[in-house]
Amino acid sequence: MSRILIATAVLSLLIAGCTKKDAADSSEKVVNLSIWGNYLSPEMQAQFEQQTGIKIHISNYSSNEELLAKMQMGASGIDVAVPSDYMVDIMRKMNLLEPLKPELLPNKAQISEQFLKQNFDPQNEHSVPYIWTTVGIAVNRELYKGPMNSWKDLFGNNQLRGKMALLDDVRETMGAALKMHGYSVNTTKPEEIAKAKATLLEAKKNVKMFSSDTIDILSNKEVAAAQAYSSDALQAAARSPGKIEYIIPAEGATLAIDNLVITKGAKHVEAAHKLIDFLLSKEAEINKVKTILGGPILNKTQSELPKELQNNEALFPKANTLKNLERIQDLGDKNKLYEDAWTEIKTQ
Numbered sequence: 001m002s003r004i005l006i007a008t009a010v011l012s013l014l015i016a017g018c019t020k021k022d023a024a025d026s027s028e029k030v031v032n033l034s035i036w037g038n039y040l041s042p043e044m045q046a047q048f049e050q051q052t053g054i055k056i057h058i059s060n061y062s063s064n065e066e067l068l069a070k071m072q073m074g075a076s077g078i079d080v081a082v083p084s085d086y087m088v089d090i091m092r093k094m095n096l097l098e099p100l101k102p103e104l105l106p107n108k109a110q111i112s113e114q115f116l117k118q119n120f121d122p123q124n125e126h127s128v129p130y131i132w133t134t135v136g137i138a139v140n141r142e143l144y145k146g147p148m149n150s151w152k153d154l155f156g157n158n159q160l161r162g163k164m165a166l167l168d169d170v171r172e173t174m175g176a177a178l179k180m181h182g183y184s185v186n187t188t189k190p191e192e193i194a195k196a197k198a199t200l201l202e203a204k205k206n207v208k209m210f211s212s213d214t215i216d217i218l219s220n221k222e223v224a225a226a227q228a229y230s231s232d233a234l235q236a237a238a239r240s241p242g243k244i245e246y247i248i249p250a251e252g253a254t255l256a257i258d259n260l261v262i263t264k265g266a267k268h269v270e271a272a273h274k275l276i277d278f279l280l281s282k283e284a285e286i287n288k289v290k291t292i293l294g295g296p297i298l299n300k301t302q303s304e305l306p307k308e309l310q311n312n313e314a315l316f317p318k319a320n321t322l323k324n325l326e327r328i329q330d331l332g333d334k335n336k337l338y339e340d341a342w343t344e345i346k347t348q
Contacts, residue, residue: 031271032057034067034078036258037213038235039131040279041291048278054271062212063169071096071263079266080275084256086171088127089120089330091261097126098262104273107280110298115257120330127259130279131231131294134255134314134325135172136248138214138233140240143224150250151180154225155203165217165226166203168210170342171328172254173200176227179251185326188334197341201348210346218244230314234293246314252324257297289315 033040037060045056059078061067064087071078071091083091091097102108108128115129139148144160147153154164155177167173175185177196187193211217214228218236228236233246260276262269278284285298289305295315296302302310309315317325331338 029053029271030055030057031268031275032059032077032079033275034059034061034070034081036060036082037062038215038232039082039258039292039294041287043291044279044284044287047283048275051278052271052274054274056275065170068096074265077267078263079268079272081261081263082130082258083127083261084258084328085118085120086328086330088259088261092121092126093330096264098264098266098269099125100128100262100276101273104270105277105280107277110280110282112297112299115297118257121259127261128276128280129297130258130260131288131292131297132255132257133294134230134248134253134317135167135176135227136230136233136246136253137225138218138228138236139225139245139247140218140221140223140243141245142243143221148225148245148247151176152251154227154249155180155199157225158206160225161206162208163224164206165209165211165214165223166200166207167214167227167229168212170338173210173227173345174338174341175254175326175328176249177203179249179253179326182251185254186329186331188331188337190337193337193341197345200345204345204348215239231292231294234312234314238293248314248317248321248324250324252326255322255325255327257327258294 031054033056035058040058049055061070064084067081067083068087068090105128111129115132116124121127137148137154143163146159174196177199178185178187178192180199181192181195183192208223214226214232215236217223218226219239230246233244237244237246260279262272266272282298285296285301286304288294289296289301289309293315302316313321
């Protein structure tokens with residue numbers, strides 16, 4: 001081989017090597033985050049991007065099932081997602097999650113032990129907690145001044161005809177109806193699920209919309225009352241001081257831990273770990289509680305919050321409230337009982 005050909009071959013290899021390195025470098029300048037709406041403040045997004053030079057591309061979903069469907073398509077482009085506890089269990093079993101690298105998550109050491117090693121991921125191999133919420137009832141007291149202490153006050157209230165919203169979420173909305181009847185949100189008894197379905201079909205006569213994004217519809221007075229995530233209800237209340245009340249019903253409610261995960265086949269794994277570790281920092285945690293108004297997961301957060309948040313019972317429920325809260329579990333093939341009931345509710 002001539003010297004010219006050898007030199008050309010060497011140059012080609014060098015160029016190819018540089019090209020691959022440049023592509024790898026540029027690939028870590030972005031991270032694709034799929035997250036619940038209003039779950040990351042613009043301030044924290046900007047701070048992460050400034051600190052790391054990594055751009056966050058955000059997409060939203062309205063239910064865990066919608067997120068699962070996106071991930072099952074395989075071409076979602078998601079790197080980091082924020083599924084709730086029972087959905088982490090489902091995704092883990094379906095091999096849809098990448099194992100986390102603990103050495104890249106030093107802030108994990110700040111997480112309160114009570115949120116770690118849950119049954120949906122016993123060793124936190126695939127997930128770390130991000131925030132916790134409850135699902136209760138939010139009421140705009142300018143529009144409705146009547147009693148609202150239980151699920152019965154919402155579902156069976158004809159004064160709210162055309163003025164109420166329910167979550168567009170099968171397990172949460174079915175769960176509320178089950179709680180109203182004194183059943184577990186994880187029951188697999190067909191007769192109990194049928195009773196909850198009948199309750200929701202009757203309540204549907206009063207429902208203006210099914211929506212999992214309740215901040216705007218509450219603060220803009222589109223509805224007088226809504227089944228709502230606590231963080232959304234508290235954000236709506238912050239927009240309309242003194243007007244919106246959040247109630248955890250007397251029969252009980254659900255509590256969910258939302259978690260940070262990396263999806264199987266993620267293209268930006270290093271950037272994904274950087275984002276997760278940033279979201280576990282004390283600064284991001286304080287900002288998250290102040291702006292998103294979700295339950296804190298790091299140690300000693302309560303003492304560092306403003307007094308009005310330290311004393312907020314939606315963020316720090318009392319013991320007698322906590323005992324009535326229940327986490328949704330993956331029910332395996334019994335999930336179909338809920339899906340079939342939900343299809344009837346939505347289509348009738």
